[in-house]
Amino acid sequence: MLKKTKYISIFLFASLSLTSCKSLQLVKREENKTVPEGFTSTEQNSKDTLNSASLKWKEFFTDAQLINLIDTALRNNQELNIILQEIEISKYEIGAKKGEYLPTVSGYVGAGVDKVSRYTRDGAVEATTDIIPGKEFPEPLQDYVVGVRAEWEVDIWKKLRNGKKAAVSRYLSSVSGKNFIVTHLVSEIASEYYELLALDKQLIRVNQNIDLQTNALRIVKQQKESAKVTELAVRRFEAQLYSTQSLRFEIEQSIVETENKINFLVGRFPQPVLRNASTFNDSITRVISDGLPSQLLDNRMDIKQAELELASNKLDVKIAKAQFYPSLGLSAGIGLQAFDPTFIVKNPESILFSLAGDLVAPLINRAGIKAQYYSANARQLQSIYEYEKTILTAYIEVRNQLSKIENLNKSYEFKAKEVDALNESIKISNTLFKSARADYLEILLTQEETIDAQFELIEIKKAQLNAMVNTYVALGGGWN
Structure with missing residues (x-):
């Protein structure tokens, strides 16, 4: 009779558990991995599998000083070292989950x-009790x-084994997260390095213009002594010179701050950053091969991280469902x-x-288990949307950067012609001014326009270099 009652109880537990699971109605949705065939509308680009993301960052960058900075940062950056310890924690959690089953x-x-x-x-x-003597x-x-x-x-329902698989997915996700941090660390250092080179170039241009304006002031003073111009012209040239001299110290302060940004990223106290400003204009903007959009799924570490998070959340749903079973x-x-x-x-x-x-088998606290089950499913849906958003973001980033490279190349070409024309204008205006055929205001205006154009040309060059790096990162390069 007792054995029969035991079997009846087991059957009742199993029936209640299975019936409860069948009654759960959850929203199910598969992730969408489809991406356009190419980043542009041309058929050639849509079939070209050559991808710059396959290049290691030491092959992508050619500046030895920049390579040395990145290499130092990958050893000493505090944020990256914190991420590495989180990976160690995730690795030990795998062992803990494995021990449970x-x-x-x-x-x-x-x-x-x-x-x-x-x-x-x-x-x-x-x-x-009757006890025998001596016993x-x-x-x-x-x-x-x-x-x-x-x-x-x-582990009948694979609850514990799925827990271990989920821990493995989260460990791999943390590794992908670390690689994503590496990618952006490389990008950030390169961006700050190019900012520093641009500031150096601006400082050189400012010093050159200070020399030109000092010479122009000397000439206008001579013109005043010969009564060809008034004191107003002298004061205007002085004001322009003082403005340019003030700009020099602003640039020098920006150089100090940019150097210290780089020092922070490489994990060291403030010190001069070695670089060669003369290489700025000679820096080659590498031709970027965009490959196929589908390659983003393998190359982009944020996509890989989102994919692994999705896999672990799917396993969490199975684990939560197994809580209903005996x-x-x-x-x-x-x-x-x-x-x-x-x-x-x-x-x-x-x-x-x-x-x-x-x-x-659970009998009383089934509402709590149901809540955990629905919560796990909601997290799974959330991770699906996050995964799709990451893919969409990656595609748009690449598309924007490719367009930016193309438009910046065209802009640089015309801005360089403008600078050349203004430099010639300064020579012409000085000659005309000496022969009293041009007004001093024309010289002042030409010098101001030239400085602005020179700075704009430097900014465009810096933007070109950054766009090159950002495209490389957007395609999924920089972590290998």
């Missing part, structure tokens, strides 16, 4: 003494035991026990062993 075996040794009261249940039983219980009663105990939850636990133990240390080695009388199994 393996049997646990523990050894134990114990000793104790027990004196029961005569007026208790155990004391009364001992007093009323009575010692008082107080000692207890010595040594043995081994094993426990194991049989869990089977097994336990066993074997050892030696006696009330006298001399008896503990006497076999088989001192041997003890146990073997038990239990089947447990």
